Amino acid sequence: ACLATSVAVACVIYVMALRLLNMGISLNPRHEAGYIGAMLFVIPGFPFITSGLDLSKLDMRSGLERLAYAVMIIIVATLVGWLVAMLVHLKPENFEPLALSPLMLFLLRLPASFCGVFGFSIMFNSTPKMAATVGVIGAIANTLRLELVDYNVMPAGAAAFLGALTAGILASFVRDRLGYPRISLTVP
Structure with a gap:
């Protein structure tokens, strides 16, 4: 519940900030792609890495427990992010290519x-x-x-x-x- 709430709050704050900015200055709709970045703070890097290390050392119990924990976090974050995007009618597109050398x-x-x-x-x-x-x-x-x-x-x-x-x-x-x-x- 805490994870789902924190992801939902982060996503809603991003959308609100984007819409407020869009009222003051006309933003390109491609900025909606930054929505994904609002929830990246929950990605469980350490459990993923340590689960791989545990599994490579054949410590199956610890490795599988950490992997299951990481996968659960990613599934909850993905579902909440998708739900919020549906509720606020957000349809992020890919980033535009930059006109840089x-x-x-x-x-x-x-x-x-x-x-x-x-x-x-x-x-x-x-x-x-x-x-x-x-x-x-x-x-x-x-x-x-x-x-x-x-x-x-x-x-x-x-x-x-x-x-x-x-x-x-x-x-x-x-x-x-x-x-x-x-x-x-x-x-x-």
Whole structure:
């Protein structure tokens, strides 16, 4: 009930803010796609990662319990998000392509990815130094993933795997140098 309520409140606040802004300035309806971002805070990253680690170590009970917990959260969040979208008649479309040169897009993705990962790491009570380190890892791995997809080098799933592999390799390198826990470096 708490999860459903928090997702519903986040979605309604996003829609209200979008409609209020639209009354003052005429917004492109494509901004409705940001609705999905309003509920991303509930995605259970740690249970997903740790369930995979548990299952790989054949700790089936812990792995399956964590996986079931994560899947339940995602199902509830998805259903509530869908319900709110239906109730407020929201029909998000894909984002419009940006009219930026490939170099400019690359240069903007690096700091945007850094900021997103840095902020996510801070939410997990990382120190600012650790969060900055994680931000650099995320900036490299996420920008690599986005570039591979945008230039049709590989499908999105394969690019996500390569980005995650890059993050893991960089995290292992940093862990050996600075001694931070690997999971604190890879999950954000």
